[in-house]
Amino acid sequence: MHLSGGEFAVAFVALLLGAVIQGSIGFGVNLVAVPIVALVAPEALPATLILVAFPLAVAMAFRERDAVHISGVVWTSIGRLPGSILGAWIVVAISANSLSVVIGASVVAAAALSLITRPIPVTPATATVAGFAGGVTGTAAAIGGPPMALLYQHHEGPTLRATMAGTFAISTVMSVVVLAIAGQVHGWQIWLSIALLPAVAIGLVASYYLRSHLDARWLRPVVLGFVTTTGAVAFVNGLI
Numbered sequence: 001m002h003l004s005g006g007e008f009a010v011a012f013v014a015l016l017l018g019a020v021i022q023g024s025i026g027f028g029v030n031l032v033a034v035p036i037v038a039l040v041a042p043e044a045l046p047a048t049l050i051l052v053a054f055p056l057a058v059a060m061a062f063r064e065r066d067a068v069h070i071s072g073v074v075w076t077s078i079g080r081l082p083g084s085i086l087g088a089w090i091v092v093a094i095s096a097n098s099l100s101v102v103i104g105a106s107v108v109a110a111a112a113l114s115l116i117t118r119p120i121p122v123t124p125a126t127a128t129v130a131g132f133a134g135g136v137t138g139t140a141a142a143i144g145g146p147p148m149a150l151l152y153q154h155h156e157g158p159t160l161r162a163t164m165a166g167t168f169a170i171s172t173v174m175s176v177v178v179l180a181i182a183g184q185v186h187g188w189q190i191w192l193s194i195a196l197l198p199a200v201a202i203g204l205v206a207s208y209y210l211r212s213h214l215d216a217r218w219l220r221p222v223v224l225g226f227v228t229t230t231g232a233v234a235f236v237n238g239l240i
Contacts, residue, residue, distance in 0.1 A: 002188050007040040012199045015049075019056055019203025024210060026060075026152075026161035027145030029053060029200070031110060034142050038103050038234040042096045044192060045103065046142035047185045050175050051193035053142070056200045057168035060161060063208075067158035073166040075124045076131030076148060080171040083135020088178040090140040097238045103141040104235025110137070110146035111228045119154045126151060131167070139175040144168070 003011065014036040018029035030049050037044055061068065091099065120126055130147040138144020148167060152160045179185050 002043060003041050003192065008195070010040050011037050011044075012196060015052060015196055015199040016203045019200045020207045020210060022056065022145075023060060023161075023204045023207025026157070026164045027149045029056060029203075030142045031107065031145060034103055035107050035231045035234040038100045039237055042100050042238075044189060045099065046091065046140060047176070047179055047189040048193045048196070049142040050138070050172050050179070051185075051190060052196050052200055053168060054172040054176075055197065056204060057165045057172060059204055060165035061169050064158045064162035064165070067156070067162040068166045069122070069152075069155075069159055069163040071124075072122055072127050072152070072163050073170070075127035076134065076167045077170045077174075079128035079131025079133075080135035080138070080144075080167070080174055083132040084139045084171065084174045084178045085135075087136045087139025087141075087175065088182045088184065090136070091179065091184050092182045099140070100234050100238030102238075103143070104231045104233070104238060106137050106141045106143050107231025108228055108235065110143060111231065113146055113150055120151055122151060122155075131171075134167075135171060135174070138171055139178060144171055144175075 011033070014033040015029065018032035021028035021032060030053055034045065034049055037049060090102065094102065130151045133147040134144035137146070145164060145168070148164045149160070152163060155163075176185060
């Protein structure tokens, strides 16, 4: 699968931790996993982690289906389609090292954006813009959550988690399709994503028991600090 045993173990643990975080707060699996995988196996990105994110999104959307904000899912999905096409073009146009730079920059920018605490009204326009931005970063770097998280960060937890999960379930299909058309989905990436699915399953189950005990006051800054550091390392690694 183009990874050594040690590299696979690192990716497995990163996805497990990311799935726990996403299952608890609504996003985070690839925000945590992507910069780490970019360090050990950049050639696996973005297709592998986009494929892994799909079953997690479907499971989360089903788990809290009564809280899904349907209008938000519709408008963000409309914005995601052109964003996904642009993201696929970025993947085709640049090298693996350059993609690592893009991923690192995307992670750091996402962490910075998440510090914005002023509420943004959820309207067709703002949801479409968030969807477009998420489509670009989600397809190019497998990190499509921060724009949606920024839009819904002041909503109740179930609404945020379920709406983002519903959008992710649709958008990951879009991203995989446009990447496949662009020739950027390979057989070994599919097999690797299947091998990594147990990490996502374990993390999702753990989040069910841990989400009520995770203190957002310390979890959010710890996660942001971690992803900013790994994103910066991935950025520098791509440059050198």
